[in-house]
Amino acid sequence: MNPAQTAITTPQPQPIFLKNYLPPAFLVQQVHLNFLLDSTQTRVISRLELERNPASTQANLPLELDGQNLKIINLQLNGQCLTEADYQLTEQQLILPQVPDSFVLEIEVEIDPLNNTALEGLYQSSGNFCTQCEAEGFRRITFYPDRPDILSKFTTRIEADKSRFPVLLSNGNLIAQGDLDNGKHFAEWQDPFPKPAYLFALVAGNLHAVKDSFTTCSGRQVALELWVEEQNLHKCEHALRSLKAAMQWDEENYGREYDLDIYMIVAVDDFNMGAMENKGLNVFNSACVLAEPKSETDAAFNRVESVVAHEYFHNWSGNRVTCRDWFQLSLKEGFTVLRDQQFSADMNSAAVERIQQVSMLRTAQFAEDAGPTAHPVRPESYIEINNFYTLTIYEKGAEVVRMLSELLGKETFRKGADLYFARFDGQAVTVDDFVACMAEVSGLDLSQFMLWYSQAGTPEVAASGVYNPTEKTYTLTLKQRTPATPGQPVKQPLLIPIKMGLVGAAGVNIPMEVNGEFWSTERVVQLKEAEQSFTFHHLEAEPVPSLLRGFSAPVKLSFDYSREQLAFLMTNDSDGFNRWDAGQRLALLAIQSLVAQQQAGETLELDPALTSAYEKLLKAPVSDPAILAEMLLLPSEAYLAEQYEQVDIDAIHQASEFARTSLAKALYAEFLRLYQDHHSSADWSPEASAVAARRLKNVCLTWLVATEKPEALQLAEQQFKQANNMTDQLAALTCLAHAKDASVGKEALEAFVKQWSQDALVMDSWFSVQASRPYPDALDKVKTLQAHSAFSMKNPNKVRALISAFVNQNRVNFHAKDASGYQFLADKVIELNQLNPQIASRLVIPLTRFKRMDKVRQNLMKIELERIKQEKLSADLFEVIEKALQ
Ligand code: 0A1
Numbered sequence: 001m002n003p004a005q006t007a008i009t010t011p012q013p014q015p016i017f018l019k020n021y022l023p024p025a026f027l028v029q030q031v032h033l034n035f036l037l038d039s040t041q042t043r044v045i046s047r048l049e050l051e052r053n054p055a056s057t058q059a060n061l062p063l064e065l066d067g068q069n070l071k072i073i074n075l076q077l078n079g080q081c082l083t084e085a086d087y088q089l090t091e092q093q094l095i096l097p098q099v100p101d102s103f104v105l106e107i108e109v110e111i112d113p114l115n116n117t118a119l120e121g122l123y124q125s126s127g128n129f130c131t132q133c134e135a136e137g138f139r140r141i142t143f144y145p146d147r148p149d150i151l152s153k154f155t156t157r158i159e160a161d162k163s164r165f166p167v168l169l170s171n172g173n174l175i176a177q178g179d180l181d182n183g184k185h186f187a188e189w190q191d192p193f194p195k196p197a198y199l200f201a202l203v204a205g206n207l208h209a210v211k212d213s214f215t216t217c218s219g220r221q222v223a224l225e226l227w228v229e230e231q232n233l234h235k236c237e238h239a240l241r242s243l244k245a246a247m248q249w250d251e252e253n254y255g256r257e258y259d260l261d262i263y264m265i266v267a268v269d270d271f272n273m274g275a276m277e278n279k280g281l282n283v284f285n286s287a288c289v290l291a292e293p294k295s296e297t298d299a300a301f302n303r304v305e306s307v308v309a310h311e312y313f314h315n316w317s318g319n320r321v322t323c324r325d326w327f328q329l330s331l332k333e334g335f336t337v338l339r340d341q342q343f344s345a346d347m348n349s350a351a352v353e354r355i356q357q358v359s360m361l362r363t364a365q366f367a368e369d370a371g372p373t374a375h376p377v378r379p380e381s382y383i384e385i386n387n388f389y390t391l392t393i394y395e396k397g398a399e400v401v402r403m404l405s406e407l408l409g410k411e412t413f414r415k416g417a418d419l420y421f422a423r424f425d426g427q428a429v430t431v432d433d434f435v436a437c438m439a440e441v442s443g444l445d446l447s448q449f450m451l452w453y454s455q456a457g458t459p460e461v462a463a464s465g466v467y468n469p470t471e472k473t474y475t476l477t478l479k480q481r482t483p484a485t486p487g488q489p490v491k492q493p494l495l496i497p498i499k500m501g502l503v504g505a506a507g508v509n510i511p512m513e514v515n516g517e518f519w520s521t522e523r524v525v526q527l528k529e530a531e532q533s534f535t536f537h538h539l540e541a542e543p544v545p546s547l548l549r550g551f552s553a554p555v556k557l558s559f560d561y562s563r564e565q566l567a568f569l570m571t572n573d574s575d576g577f578n579r580w581d582a583g584q585r586l587a588l589l590a591i592q593s594l595v596a597q598q599q600a601g602e603t604l605e606l607d608p609a610l611t612s613a614y615e616k617l618l619k620a621p622v623s624d625p626a627i628l629a630e631m632l633l634l635p636s637e638a639y640l641a642e643q644y645e646q647v648d649i650d651a652i653h654q655a656s657e658f659a660r661t662s663l664a665k666a667l668y669a670e671f672l673r674l675y676q677d678h679h680s681s682a683d684w685s686p687e688a689s690a691v692a693a694r695r696l697k698n699v700c701l702t703w704l705v706a707t708e709k710p711e712a713l714q715l716a717e718q719q720f721k722q723a724n725n726m727t728d729q730l731a732a733l734t735c736l737a738h739a740k741d742a743s744v745g746k747e748a749l750e751a752f753v754k755q756w757s758q759d760a761l762v763m764d765s766w767f768s769v770q771a772s773r774p775y776p777d778a779l780d781k782v783k784t785l786q787a788h789s790a791f792s793m794k795n796p797n798k799v800r801a802l803i804s805a806f807v808n809q810n811r812v813n814f815h816a817k818d819a820s821g822y823q824f825l826a827d828k829v830i831e832l833n834q835l836n837p838q839i840a841s842r843l844v845i846p847l848t849r850f851k852r853m854d855k856v857r858q859n860l861m862k863i864e865l866e867r868i869k870q871e872k873l874s875a876d877l878f879e880v881i882e883k884a885l886q
C-alpha cells in the first residue's frame, strides 16, 4: 500500500501501553454536575475546579479532557466564554492549550440518552434513565479527565419531569430536593468521598423501593434501599438479605465498615454486565438482583447473593482504594472476586462453591489463556479497555490473590489486607502496591510471584512419583512449563503453591518427612524451579499423592494415576475438592478412550471402572447431597475439548453422549431411587439442605431422561406440572425440551411461555433452553425465536439468552460442518457492531478460537472473521478480530 492510500483510510484504533503511564497534568478538586434530563436532548452543565498537579512530571502541559458524542453548547473559563479559537476538538478530546494553574471550567453539553444503544454513559432502560461509567463511560456524559487516578468530590443536581421521573438518585447523600415550574422537580446529591469518574452514577425514573437498614459495628445506622420497577417489588427480599449478610461478613472478616449513611441498589433490564459498584448507588442487571422462588432458580439465588456481595465489597476494594490506571483492573477485580468467593464459601457449602469456581476457570478461563486474546492478569497494552473485563482479570486474578493467601496463611494475609486499606485509603494505586503490603507483613520475597501478573498462559505442572521399597522413600518430581502465548514466546518458571498430602492404604493422610524435616499431613509445597524433587522418608508402602488440594494454583496438573488410584482418591481423599477431581479424572480417562474408539471407527465400549465408581457413589449412604450432585456430573464437552491440541468436536460429542446413555441405562434403578429419596412435595425452602436435595434430584432426573425411557420422560412431565419453584420447573422443562424427539418438549415449552410471558427474566431461560437443545434443529429454532416479541437485539440479556446460549452451550451445532453456526454468529456480530460494540466483541470470541479445530472448520471460521473485518468496526471488535487473524 502506498502512503497516499494509507492517508485516505480511517485511522486504525491505536494501543495504549502501561509503560507510557504518566501522572495527570491536572487534578479536579470539585465537580458540580447539573442534569436537565430529556430523552433525546439532555443538557449536562458541569463546573470543574481544576489545578495543575504538583506531581506532574512535565510543566505547562495543555488541559486534555476526554469526550465522545457530545455537542458543545457553552464553555467558560473563570466566567469567560471560550470561542473555537481557544480550544481544539477531536473525536475523542477537548484540548485547551493555554490555561492558568488553577481555574474553574464550566461546560454545557447536550447528549442523546434515548439513542444510546451502547449502554455506556447516560442511557434509558424501560423508559428510566441510568448511567454506566466504568470504564470510560463518563466521557459520554461530559468533557472530563476520564481516568481512575483523578479523584474528585462530586455534587449532582438532577432536574426532570416529576410525573415520569418521580425518583432522582445519585451518589452520596441527598442534600436538597423540591418542585420546579412546568411539572418538573429536582434533587441534589453530594458525595463526601473523592472518587474517580467511573464510579459516578445517576438514576431517574418511575421506581419503587424496598427499604431496610443495617447497624454497623460502630453502631451507625445505614439505610438500605433497593429500587425496582413496581412489578418486581416481590423479588427484592433475597438481595437485601444478602446485602446485610455481606456487610456483616466484611466487618467480621476484613474489618471493613460501610462509610455512608445510605446504600442504594437499582435494578435495570438493559445492562452490559452483571452489576456496577458506583459509590453508594449500585446499578444492577435485574438478572443479578431479583430473585423469588417461583420464578428464579437456586442458581439464580446463588448468583444474586454473590453479585450483591461483590459490589458491596468493592466499596473498599475498588472505591476507597482504587486503581491508578486500567492496566491495574485486576487489583480491584481479582481481590474483590476472591472476597466474594470467600463469602459464598462461608454462606454455602465451601467444597461445592470451589468445585463450581474451578470448573468454570478450567474450561472458560483456560480456553481464554490458550486463545488469540490471551493476556496477563496485568496486561501491558490494550486498544479498548472494555475488552479486558475478562475471566483472566476476574477469575485468574482472584486465583492469584488466593495463592497469596495460601502462601501467607490466613492471619498474615489479613494483616496484609489491613495494611493495604490503611495505607492507600483515598488513593489510586497499583498491583505492586498491593503485593508490597503482602511482602511487608510476611517477610516473604514475592518478586518471583509477580510473574503471575505479567505472564499469560496456563502453566502445566507434570508430576511423577517413584517409590523405593528398599529405602522406603517416595520421590515426587514436579516439572513446570508455561506454553507460549501471543507476544510472549518465552516464559519463566513461576512460584506455584501446591497444597498436597500423601494418602496411605488405609485411606488416611500420612505425616510427611522430607530430609529430616517434619511436614505434618498437609503442606503447601512451593514449586519455584522448572523442575524440583521432594523425597519423603519412612514410607512402608507406596502412597497415593493427593496434589493441588483445593486447587491451590490455577495450573494444569498431570499425574499418571491408575484407575484404581483415582477410584481410591474418590472415596478416601480428605480434601473434598480432590475427591471430586479424582472422579473427574476417572471420567475423563473413560471418555477420552471413547473418543479414540470413535475416531478409530471401533464399536464404543465404556470403561467398566467408571460404571463401578458411579455405582459405588450411588449406593453409598448419602452424607452430603450437594457434593454428591457435583460428583455425578460428567466433565462438560468444553472441558473435554480443553484436553486436546486438536479438537474433534463430533467425536467428543459422540463419546460424551455414549458415556451418558450407557451410565444412565446401567444405573437407572439407582438414579431413580436417589431421585425419589430427594424429591419432596413440601413447600419450597431456601435452606442449604433443601437446595442440595433439589440439585441432587434434578441431576438424577437428567440421568434418567438420558435413557429416553417413556417412564423417565413421564417423571419429568409430572415434575414440570407439579413444581412449586423454578429450580424444579426449569430442570424438568430442560429434560423435556432436550429429548431427542423435539415433539416431547413442545407442550411444556408452550405451557411455560404462557405462564411466564410477562416475566422478562424467566423468558431468558425459555430462550436458553431452546438454544441449547443439542440437536441440529436448534439453529432454525433460534432464528425463528429472534422474531418473538420478548426478544430484542438491543437487550444484552436477550442476546446472551438466545444467541450466546446457542454459541456457547451448543458446541456441536455451533460448529456444524456446513458453517451455518459460524455464518449465523457473524451476521449477529455485524448487526451488534452498530448497536452495542461491547456485546458484539464478547459474542465473537468463540469464532476466534479456531486454532485447535480441524482444517476444514478453521477455514470456515476464518472466512466469517474476514467477512466481519470488512465492516467499519468499533475499536472493541477491531482489537479482537485483529488478534484472531494475526
Ligand atoms: N466493575 C463491575 C463490572 C462492570 C464493568 C464494566 C461495566 O460496563 C462496561 C459494567 C460493570 C464489577 O466488577 O462488578
Ligand code: ZN
Pocket (backbone or CB within 6 Å): 310, 314, 332, 333, 336
Ligand atoms: Zn467487580
